[in-house]
Amino acid sequence: MRLFKLKRNNLFPFLRGLEGFGELWGPVRKGRKVVYARAKPEEFDLEALRTIIPAKKFFLPPRFTALKFRDNTWEDDYRPRRKVIFGLHPCEIHALNIYHRFYTRLFTDPYYERSKEATLIVGLSCVPDDHCFCYATGTSTVNEGFDLFLTDLGDRLLVWVGSPRGEESLKLVGKFLEDVEQKDISDYVAWRKRRDAAFKLKVDLDGMPEIVSFSYDSPVWEKMGRACLSCGTCTMVCPTCTCFDLEDEYDLKRAEMHRERFWYSCVFREYSMVAGGHNFREARSERLKLWYTHKLVGFMSEYGAPACVGCGRCVVSCPVGINVISVVRALRQERTTALWTKMEVKDA
Amino acid sequence: MKKPKIGIYGLTGCAGDQLNILNCEDELLKLFDIFEIKSFVMASSAADEEASLDVAFVEGSVSTEKDLEDLKEIRKKSKILVAMGHCAVFGGVQSMFVGEDWDKMYRKVYGKKRAVTLTKPLPPKPLAAYVKVDAVLPGCPIEKEPFLKLAGLLAKGVIPRHPDFPVCAECKWKENECLLLRGEMCMGPLTNSGCGAICPSLGIPCIGCWGPIEKENWEAEAFLLRERGFSVEDIVNRFAIFGGMERADKLRKFLEAKEE
Numbered sequence: 296m297r298l299f300k301l302k303r304n305n306l307f308p309f310l311r312g313l314e315g316f317g318e319l320w321g322p323v324r325k326g327r328k329v330v331y332a333r334a335k336p337e338e339f340d341l342e343a344l345r346t347i348i349p350a351k352k353f354f355l356p357p358r359f360t361a362l363k364f365r366d367n368t369w370e371d372d373y374r375p376r377r378k379v380i381f382g383l384h385p386c387e388i389h390a391l392n393i394y395h396r397f398y399t400r401l402f403t404d405p406y407y408e409r410s411k412e413a414t415l416i417v418g419l420s421c422v423p424d425d426h427c428f429c430y431a432t433g434t435s436t437v438n439e440g441f442d443l444f445l446t447d448l449g450d451r452l453l454v455w456v457g458s459p460r461g462e463e464s465l466k467l468v469g470k471f472l473e474d475v476e477q478k479d480i481s482d483y484v485a486w487r488k489r490r491d492a493a494f495k496l497k498v499d500l501d502g503m504p505e506i507v508s509f510s511y512d513s514p515v516w517e518k519m520g521r522a523c524l525s526c527g528t529c530t531m532v533c534p535t536c537t538c539f540d541l542e543d544e545y546d547l548k549r550a551e552m553h554r555e556r557f558w559y560s561c562v563f564r565e566y567s568m569v570a571g572g573h574n575f576r577e578a579r580s581e582r583l584k585l586w587y588t589h590k591l592v593g594f595m596s597e598y599g600a601p602a603c604v605g606c607g608r609c610v611v612s613c614p615v616g617i618n619v620i621s622v623v624r625a626l627r628q629e630r631t632t633a634l635w636t637k638m639e640v641k642d643a
Numbered sequence: 644m645k646k647p648k649i650g651i652y653g654l655t656g657c658a659g660d661q662l663n664i665l666n667c668e669d670e671l672l673k674l675f676d677i678f679e680i681k682s683f684v685m686a687s688s689a690a691d692e693e694a695s696l697d698v699a700f701v702e703g704s705v706s707t708e709k710d711l712e713d714l715k716e717i718r719k720k721s722k723i724l725v726a727m728g729h730c731a732v733f734g735g736v737q738s739m740f741v742g743e744d745w746d747k748m749y750r751k752v753y754g755k756k757r758a759v760t761l762t763k764p765l766p767p768k769p770l771a772a773y774v775k776v777d778a779v780l781p782g783c784p785i786e787k788e789p790f791l792k793l794a795g796l797l798a799k800g801v802i803p804r805h806p807d808f809p810v811c812a813e814c815k816w817k818e819n820e821c822l823l824l825r826g827e828m829c830m831g832p833l834t835n836s837g838c839g840a841i842c843p844s845l846g847i848p849c850i851g852c853w854g855p856i857e858k859e860n861w862e863a864e865a866f867l868l869r870e871r872g873f874s875v876e877d878i879v880n881r882f883a884i885f886g887g888m889e890r891a892d893k894l895r896k897f898l899e900a901k902e903e
Binding site: 325326327328330346347348357358521522523524525526527528531532542543544545546547548552557558559560563564565579611612614615634637638 | 669670673674677791792794795796798799801806807808809811812815816818819820821823824831832833846856857858860862863864866867870
């Protein structure tokens, strides 16, 4: 991996230069929140942490037409435009690595593959807020899965080149980069120390696979199920959730069928419903158990790591406070003040 | 393939669903092309009520004896019956007589003399309370795109089912900030998807006009709204507007149990 530095006042020209690869997208303010949007470098929010929807939207959009068919012919015209996605933090890139393994390991998803092919990933360092816990999931730094990665040291940024495509992009922006010196490295080490000391949210994920497995009959699930709205927000905002559904539609104007592919959620009642109307997970508590077992146990045995990258999206998104932090604490029989834990008390 | 014969009817309601079909201006000719329209009184007075139908689209709730007779006739002559719009699918706003005696309510509005004399009024109910319904298209009113999708599939001989997940999914796809987290009285988690989260995308909380999803967790929604500081009365009123007949019944029992 090669390392360069970029003067602060060259950041915007550098990003504009990358537009030679494709459309420039990055974190932009939307009200009080942040979303990845196509914008000019000046519009990016460089302090932003988590976007409402993670970068998985670039690789498999929330809803798109996967196939068009008429008579006995079909056409798959999903061709994502070439994009540079700037501002992905280490947790986000870790999540994309999980996404990549999931969508290429047994069978390569053609839509994912095309999106991946059309994307240049430009990471950006960050400083945690009250909801970040990538420290606990081991995803606070990243060594693979990006093309370029920028660490913000204030007056300058360090630029890691992480892939052949990243190397290739230097043809566009190499002129802005300079060699690093010893001082840059020592400043980087100091920055790492400051960043690591900034984590405030403490959660202990050690031993979670066993704890979740042995909590199969825990009353915690039932209690959580009573408060869960089954709105699906946790799965939509989770950067490692991959589930989708397919639906056929008839386009009257073009006289052709469209097979629509869209994000789906295991917390929806119909998710586990099969022919004949039988449902393996009719109860909300069963569906939540599935989600957390998959994230913290199933993924462990399959990929050697939990499917949680500590981004904190579930923490800030669930209206009743069901999230990795509160669930892990409840299963560890630690104190949690999440809203869902109060519901039964109120009723009594 | 022979063109499917269809009829578009309205019982008690505002006729907004039929109007929205006529609002499909760009697709209207195509629609008239793939279907043989036997009855659509709002569009043409030349209706053939003797013909049997492949598909009948019916909007409005059953609110009078005449509605009920018409509905039974339509059911008899149609292979597929589609309940169209909130009134037909859930009973509409008029079915929310929460905790009140319907006869008493009727007298309060129309007086003792029973001002309506053309037909006998009934407590408003959705179509499925009386006849078998094969497909539903919720919405108050229905939206153009979901109607065209449904019509397209029916033309192809497919009976589509409405997906049973809340509008929150569509809201997140559009990357909106959650209005419940902002402390608003948003009905998203209880409400059918399909509209594309129009209101929340404009920062306006969902009022539930697409009706409740199956097995909605309204207890949790009520708990959350109470935690946010809304009064029981405000919550019940909001739940009742588009909650349909079934939720109105549940709410009534819930309120009665509380009083005991």
